[in-house]
Amino acid sequence: MQSKTLFNENGHQWIVIGRDPHKDAHVIDTNEYVIISRGQAMLLDPGGIQIFPQVLAELAKYVRVQDIRVIFASHQDPDISSSLAMWLDLNPDIKTYCSWLWTGFISHFSTGTAIELNAIPDEGMRIKIGDLGVEVEAVPAHYCHSSGNFSLYDPLAGILFSGDIGSALVPSHEAGLIVTDFDQHIQYMRGFHLRWMPSTTALRSWTQRIRALKPRMICPQHGSVFQGDMVTRLLDWLDSLEVGQWKGSTPPRESAKAA
Amino acid sequence: MLDALGLFKRNINQLFGICVDIMNTGRSLQLLSSSMQTLANNGVIQAAKIGGGKGRPILALVESLNQTPREIKPEVEAIEQLCAELARLTAQSSNIVWRYYQLIASVLVAMPQGRQASCLMDRDLPSRLRFTTTADISRLMSHPSFQFGEPLERDNRSSIAAICQANLTELHARLSEALRCLNDTRRALHGLKMIGLTARYMAFCIASEAAALDEGGMNFKTLAAEIGHVVDELDARTHAMKSSIDEGQSLVELLLKGDSYAKQDTLQ
Numbered sequence: 001m002q003s004k005t006l007f008n009e010n011g012h013q014w015i016v017i018g019r020d021p022h023k024d025a026h027v028i029d030t031n032e033y034v035i036i037s038r039g040q041a042m043l044l045d046p047g048g049i050q051i052f053p054q055v056l057a058e059l060a061k062y063v064r065v066q067d068i069r070v071i072f073a074s075h076q077d078p079d080i081s082s083s084l085a086m087w088l089d090l091n092p093d094i095k096t097y098c099s100w101l102w103t104g105f106i107s108h109f110s111t112g113t114a115i116e117l118n119a120i121p122d123e124g125m126r127i128k129i130g131d132l133g134v135e136v137e138a139v140p141a142h143y144c145h146s147s148g149n150f151s152l153y154d155p156l157a158g159i160l161f162s163g164d165i166g167s168a169l170v171p172s173h174e175a176g177l178i179v180t181d182f183d184q185h186i187q188y189m190r191g192f193h194l195r196w197m198p199s200t201t202a203l204r205s206w207t208q209r210i211r212a213l214k215p216r217m218i219c220p221q222h223g224s225v226f227q228g229d230m231v232t233r234l235l236d237w238l239d240s241l242e243v244g245q246w247k248g249s250t251p252p253r254e255s256a257k258a259a
Numbered sequence: 260m261l262d263a264l265g266l267f268k269r270n271i272n273q274l275f276g277i278c279v280d281i282m283n284t285g286r287s288l289q290l291l292s293s294s295m296q297t298l299a300n301n302g303v304i305q306a307a308k309i310g311g312g313k314g315r316p317i318l319a320l321v322e323s324l325n326q327t328p329r330e331i332k333p334e335v336e337a338i339e340q341l342c343a344e345l346a347r348l349t350a351q352s353s354n355i356v357w358r359y360y361q362l363i364a365s366v367l368v369a370m371p372q373g374r375q376a377s378c379l380m381d382r383d384l385p386s387r388l389r390f391t392t393t394a395d396i397s398r399l400m401s402h403p404s405f406q407f408g409e410p411l412e413r414d415n416r417s418s419i420a421a422i423c424q425a426n427l428t429e430l431h432a433r434l435s436e437a438l439r440c441l442n443d444t445r446r447a448l449h450g451l452k453m454i455g456l457t458a459r460y461m462a463f464c465i466a467s468e469a470a471a472l473d474e475g476g477m478n479f480k481t482l483a484a485e486i487g488h489v490v491d492e493l494d495a496r497t498h499a500m501k502s503s504i505d506e507g508q509s510l511v512e513l514l515l516k517g518d519s520y521a522k523q524d525t526l527q
Contacts, residue, residue, distance in 0.1 A: 052361050057368035060415035111354045
């Protein structure tokens with residue numbers, strides 16, 4: 001597992017953990033992010049159970065396990081939070097946040113102790129990182145791709161965690177963690193967005209909300225991080241997409257008639 | 260190392276499967292108890308129909324037999340309770356070992372790699388430990404390489420290893436309780452067997468008395484044969500439960516010692 005500090009100013013840090021060369025080939029590669037604010041940490045989409053040992057071992061280089069105070073789940077998928085029970089086993093005081101739509105579903109990841117989740121309302125909310133840390137903002141991203149979906153914006157760092165938006169299926173663990181050639185990178189994002197994003201309207205409404213925030217960096221859950229000019233290029237590219245267009249294959253009977 | 264622990268984990272899941280089998284068989288005993296009750300009621304009615312003094316010995320026997328299901332019922336209920344407790348304990352054990360496996364894997368991934376670790380005399384120690392006992396974790400924690408790295412990493416390694424030890428202690432407590440439950444279930448089954456033997460003896464006596472009756476005796480011969488079948492079924496199911504209990508017991512005893520069992524089918 002690799003890790004990289006994306007931001008570090010006045011005791012406020014963003015770290016990305018990802019690109020596990022040892023993970024099983026059938027497990028999709030994910031990025032896990034941690035915000036450390038005045039010694040207290042927030043974990044964003046902590047990942048699936050398969051990669052929990054690697055993520056924990058890497059995270060242990062940056063923050064005391066007892067200082068993880070908050071977990072944010074952008075949506076309900078297993079690659080986002082099937083490890084939740086493990087994190088809560090490590091530290092039962094961690095506060096966990098996800099869309100109100102999924103609290104009852106994610107609780108099924110429990111392996112003993114009940115998982116109690118704090119519900120984020122549809123319009124989003126501010127979340128404080130522990131008792132001492134700063135506040136970050138859950139930004140609505142519904143239907144991008146999940147029907148109850150949030151991005152997370154940190155105004156102090158100017159970094160947006162975008163969940164699956166901007167994600168890419170990069171070919172190997174050696175791919176760079178930061179996007180340097182946007183045009184080259186599109187090939188890894190295109191299929192992902194066309195199939196996993198169900199609503200062009202929802203996607204455009206999200207880009208509008210994000211443009212207003214003017215983030216300096218966009219960090220997706222899969223693939224590579226966008227910074228500087230790449231942020232605008234990503235938002236423009238997303239605006240150009242028509243997603244959720246699968247119309248189904250022609251049923252065999254129809255094909256026969258046509259013939 | 261993780262292969263040995265993986266097998267240990269799989270054995271605990273197998274134990275859960277065995278205990279579910281025991282529980283299902285235990286529940287099926289309730290049906291046998293009902294069948295026995297129906298047969299005994301039927302016997303009382305048939306015996307009451309026999310005129311004169313001829314039916315008295317049989318009536319006395321079937322009335323006595325009528326008590327058997329009442330004796331079986333609390334025994335079967337007690338077995339059901341024990342079986343449910345057993346399934347609960349082994350399900351908890353499966354959850355604990357699953358969490359433990361992930362955490363100990365984290366500790367090992369977080370162990371220092373490369374030159375710093377390889378300069379140790381006993382650098383292969385972690386790969387030789389099986390991590391199925393708290394003693395294994397203590398050995399790892401006292402190994403010099405455990406103290407390498409930045410203070411933050413060392414602290415985290417220690418605190419995760421401490422949780423691992425707590426998990427294993429909890430696992431052993433659950434397995435010990437499961438072993439006690441298995442023994443209690445075996446004892447309860449012995450009580451059931453004694454009741455079955457009594458019922459079989461009653462059936463034999465009823466058949467003997469029925470031989471002295473004329474046509475009316477046929478009903479009682481059939482009744483005695485039916486009771487015999489129910490007791491046979493009871494014996495077969497208690498035997499199956501005993502085999503599962505033996506299997507479960509051997510497995511728990513191995514697991515409590517930190518050992519595991521590689522063969523996928525029944526235990527030797």
